[in-house]
Amino acid sequence: MSECILYKKLDNKKVRCTCCALKCIIPNQETGECGVRKNRNGKLYLEIYGRPTAVAVDPIEKKPLYQFYPKSTAFSIGTFGCNFKCSFCQNWDLSQASKSNDIENLTNVYDLPPKKVIQMCKKKNCKVIAYTYNEPTIFTEYALDCAKLAQKEGIKNVYVSNGYQTVETIELLAPYLDAINIDLKAFTNRFYQELTGVRLSPVLKNIKRWHDLGVWVEVTTLIIPGENDSEEELTNIANYIASINVDIPWHVSAYYDAYKMKGKGRTPLQSLLKAYKLGKEAGLHHIYTGNVQNDKTEITYCPKCNTRLIDRSGYFTKVHSLKNGKCKKCGTPIKGIWSDSCQNLLVPKKVTDPKEIHAILYPEKAKQSINYFEGSTFDRDHQILILYGTQTGKTEQIANQLYQLFIHSERTKKSFDFRIVDLDEYNPENLPLEKNIILLTSTHGEGDPPDNALALFEYLESKNVFQDASLLEGLTYSIFGLGNSSYGGQYQKMSKYFDTKFELLGAERLYQRGEGDEFKNNIQESFKKWFNNLISSLCENLGVKEQINKMPMERSLLKIKYLENEIEIESENENEKEKEKEKEKGNEMELENFSTNKSNKIYDSKNPFQSKLLEKNELMTNGGGRSCLQLKLDLKNSNIKYNCGDHIGILPSNSVHNITKLAKILNVNLDQKIQITPPRRFKKTMTIRECFEKYCEITGPVPNIIFQTLSKYTKDQSEQKRLLEWYHNINKYNEWNNENRYGLIHILEKFPNIQLTLENFLQFVPRIAARYYSISSCPQYDSQSVQVTAQLLENGLCSNYFNDLKINDPINLFWKKTNFKLNNNHPSILIATGTGIAPFRGMLRERLYLKENQIQENFPETFLFFGCRTHQYDFIYEDEFDKYSKHGLITNSFFAFSRDQQNKIYVQHKLKEQKELVQRVMKNKNGQILVCGILKMSLQIKETLSQIFGKKLLKTFIKSNRYNEEIW
Numbered sequence: 001m002s003e004c005i006l007y008k009k010l011d012n013k014k015v016r017c018t019c020c021a022l023k024c025i026i027p028n029q030e031t032g033e034c035g036v037r038k039n040r041n042g043k044l045y046l047e048i049y050g051r052p053t054a055v056a057v058d059p060i061e062k063k064p065l066y067q068f069y070p071k072s073t074a075f076s077i078g079t080f081g082c083n084f085k086c087s088f089c090q091n092w093d094l095s096q097a098s099k100s101n102d103i104e105n106l107t108n109v110y111d112l113p114p115k116k117v118i119q120m121c122k123k124k125n126c127k128v129i130a131y132t133y134n135e136p137t138i139f140t141e142y143a144l145d146c147a148k149l150a151q152k153e154g155i156k157n158v159y160v161s162n163g164y165q166t167v168e169t170i171e172l173l174a175p176y177l178d179a180i181n182i183d184l185k186a187f188t189n190r191f192y193q194e195l196t197g198v199r200l201s202p203v204l205k206n207i208k209r210w211h212d213l214g215v216w217v218e219v220t221t222l223i224i225p226g227e228n229d230s231e232e233e234l235t236n237i238a239n240y241i242a243s244i245n246v247d248i249p250w251h252v253s254a255y256y257d258a259y260k261m262k263g264k265g266r267t268p269l270q271s272l273l274k275a276y277k278l279g280k281e282a283g284l285h286h287i288y289t290g291n292v293q294n295d296k297t298e299i300t301y302c303p304k305c306n307t308r309l310i311d312r313s314g315y316f317t318k319v320h321s322l323k324n325g326k327c328k329k330c331g332t333p334i335k336g337i338w339s340d341s342c343q344n345l346l347v348p349k350k351v352t353d354p355k356e357i358h359a360i361l362y363p364e365k366a367k368q369s370i371n372y373f374e375g376s377t378f379d380r381d382h383q384i385l386i387l388y389g390t391q392t393g394k395t396e397q398i399a400n401q402l403y404q405l406f407i408h409s410e411r412t413k414k415s416f417d418f419r420i421v422d423l424d425e426y427n428p429e430n431l432p433l434e435k436n437i438i439l440l441t442s443t444h445g446e447g448d449p450p451d452n453a454l455a456l457f458e459y460l461e462s463k464n465v466f467q468d469a470s471l472l473e474g475l476t477y478s479i480f481g482l483g484n485s486s487y488g489g490q491y492q493k494m495s496k497y498f499d500t501k502f503e504l505l506g507a508e509r510l511y512q513r514g515e516g517d518e519f520k521n522n523i524q525e526s527f528k529k530w531f532n533n534l535i536s537s538l539c540e541n542l543g544v545k546e547q548i549n550k551m552p553m554e555r556s557l558l559k560i561k562y563l564e565n566e567i568e569i570e571s572e573n574e575n576e577k578e579k580e581k582e583k584e585k586g587n588e589m590e591l592e593n594f595s596t597n598k599s600n601k602i603y604d605s606k607n608p609f610q611s612k613l614l615e616k617n618e619l620m621t622n623g624g625g626r627s628c629l630q631l632k633l634d635l636k637n638s639n640i641k642y643n644c645g646d647h648i649g650i651l652p653s654n655s656v657h658n659i660t661k662l663a664k665i666l667n668v669n670l671d672q673k674i675q676i677t678p679p680r681r682f683k684k685t686m687t688i689r690e691c692f693e694k695y696c697e698i699t700g701p702v703p704n705i706i707f708q709t710l711s712k713y714t715k716d717q718s719e720q721k722r723l724l725e726w727y728h729n730i731n732k733y734n735e736w737n738n739e740n741r742y743g744l745i746h747i748l749e750k751f752p753n754i755q756l757t758l759e760n761f762l763q764f765v766p767r768i769a770a771r772y773y774s775i776s777s778c779p780q781y782d783s784q785s786v787q788v789t790a791q792l793l794e795n796g797l798c799s800n801y802f803n804d805l806k807i808n809d810p811i812n813l814f815w816k817k818t819n820f821k822l823n824n825n826h827p828s829i830l831i832a833t834g835t836g837i838a839p840f841r842g843m844l845r846e847r848l849y850l851k852e853n854q855i856q857e858n859f860p861e862t863f864l865f866f867g868c869r870t871h872q873y874d875f876i877y878e879d880e881f882d883k884y885s886k887h888g889l890i891t892n893s894f895f896a897f898s899r900d901q902q903n904k905i906y907v908q909h910k911l912k913e914q915k916e917l918v919q920r921v922m923k924n925k926n927g928q929i930l931v932c933g934i935l936k937m938s939l940q941i942k943e944t945l946s947q948i949f950g951k952k953l954l955k956t957f958i959k960s961n962r963y964n965e966e967i968w
């Protein structure tokens, strides 16, 4: 028994263990979840320090570590206890023993203090000490003392772990640990929570953390039939590993029935081979099967020339074509630690400097801590920081509006100093130091924070409301949220979360949370109401006192530096020009190769994949004046493995025509390079052309706050009047707009007296946000490309962008997984309007593939309800859907062509007509309804369904995912 290092003392002799991510709070005389760390009178003790219960000498391959000192032997020790409760534990007699027995009375334990471990290890001629058999994290203090002594003797230390350490444990252990094999048991929270009792995300984060610290990482997945062996799950695991480093070996091993899980049998070899294949497709270089005899998939191959480098059969290992860590045939360095002299092959290098370790483990702390009020003449009580979290820029607009209102209000302009900061640029560690914060945030995903608020969210998540109850004492705050109430229980989840968590951590609410609901179209109205109360509360609670403000009142928040000598100078000599072009081509190619090498990245809107347009087809060929395009986009080298029902995010750019127009209005040179500080979601350095092209939303709907801003930049009174009128009454603007879908560029054109500098303009222009499209293709037919179906709208940014795109033009995209899936074994009702048919096309194509390839012959009853304006012009994919019906993939279809007769007929009418049929499908306990189309339609469908089933039943369908929708 020895006192632990990794814990904190709490009140009433309680302690908090900080060793694993469970972070147990342990009352006096009790143990944590692992059963081996015991609170004795307010101090935490490791009961099994120096008391392993399993000691053996094993081949390193048994851990398994295949690319770490192959053929060496590992002195292996394990104790009782574990922090997980896996129902399928294959070592449960060790791991769970301490939970059912009194820890002091456990028998079969050795007396093996660290010194003795080293002596025995040397005596047995072992190169390595492996902390294994049970979860070593829980006995880290013991392992650490052994590891320190071992390192002095040149002995290596390895963990075989479930990867559930805290950052504190990793920081302590990292300098001494040489390798770790981490179990990534599955890729869903459901699996982790139901079958192991813990969460998935710490494991994912820790795989990356250990890797980034230069500790050699191998990953193992035990494949359990029916639990984690689906293609989707295995692909997700492989993609995740590949996104960190394609050279991380992945062991896929066979399960056999153990402990509480019975009746699954042994994992068939085919499942392991499927995982092996999916791992290869994800780009992993080294995948190994385990717990089965299959020599071919236990070999280490050269990832470049495929030469067999190391053969394995059971624990027999033969290294033949590897020399100094390189393939003997082609000389490619093979990642791994092969011998003491090959350490230099490691990427990244092992980090040993405590400061560097700290920076890797706490990246948020590495973010600069900025005093945003430096130089302010106001006292701290009168400094107000406005922070905003935004995904598509709407909250940013409101935050800017708030700032403008404050700095112009007679009540606040002389008494307070305001600063506004994008959460992307804010270091959450600063929070306890702030005095007054106004936070505005939207909610995204399924009740998630917007991307730029994630760091703040995670920071607050890591704080405990008991232990850190006074963390934010002295801070006053108020919160305004943007959301959409059609998201039901997830409505305003983030603004509510921040509001509550701030309070629980000791901050004082200045004024109650406000919320704007996009669905009720009341954002502006609610915001104004909230602002009026907020400003009163601010003045009352913080006190108004005129202060001398030495800062200019109209602080331009965004600064632009015009970079000198960066304007492209026309080369006089034509040859020179050609040479330049060649050079550029070379650079482009280098860049291309670079992006190919990094093909395993997980793409997102900040880091899109550069695809190209392969095909573009008009689907509304009958005329009718409208246009709907089917675009085929290249996915080669992207490593994107999409499924039917998923989305593709497209990052459109403005047309040359509009960019040129804007440059003229703002009187700027498009080739001028600029630097923007703070970047506020712009790229920091770029040409004005790139800035206009990729970042400025000038054709989309104009948020009405912009009219107020613009009114300040025109001296023409009639222009001013009209803009303010629109600001106060958006309907007036809509009248003027008259369905023209005018964007900012058109307003600037039509109001010639608006005088804007580039700085002013960039201050308020909304940023271009990604447009999401449901995938309309099926990966089985062509995994190297993806198709989307897009209805073109007049003056729409993406519509114009698609319209102008030519074959082979580059296009930036990323893939987004969804839960919108058609189950091929359950009866279904598919409801779509317009391009909402797109995901169903993909899903039915998949069925066709399964049928044509005799993978699945018969499909359950499937009914399609589809609506569009007219049969003649708008019924896209009519022929294809005919084919699906003929093949029995659709049982029956019901169409609503709203404008083909005098009285409008919509899908909900058809649904009502087929009430009995709909009831019959949903009577089956697995029956499902999928809806895709615009929000208005989905609300009407829900209304109709609640008439058919009753509200309560519909709710249970929604809750149990038997009703699913994709709306926009």
Ligand SMILES: Cc1cc2nc3c(=O)[nH]c(=O)nc-3n(C[C@H](O)[C@H](O)[C@H](O)COP(=O)(O)O)c2cc1C
Binding pocket: 389, 390, 391, 392, 393, 394, 395, 396, 441, 442, 443, 444, 445, 446, 447, 448, 450, 482, 483, 484, 485, 487, 490, 491, 492, 493, 518
């Ligand atoms: C993909 C997506 C998911 C969303 N999820 C939610 C949600 O779970 N809860 C909610 O209240 N609003 C949700 N919304 C609505 C947004 O919060 C709302 O559109 C807000 O105005 C966006 O502000 P932003 O542009 O600053 O991010 C979602 C919007 C989108 C596009």
Ligand code: SF4
Binding pocket: 017, 018, 019, 020, 021, 022, 023, 024, 031, 032, 033, 034, 035, 036, 037, 082, 083, 137, 138
């Ligand atoms: S190691 Fe984990 S399970 Fe054990 S006491 Fe600490 S936090 Fe709890």
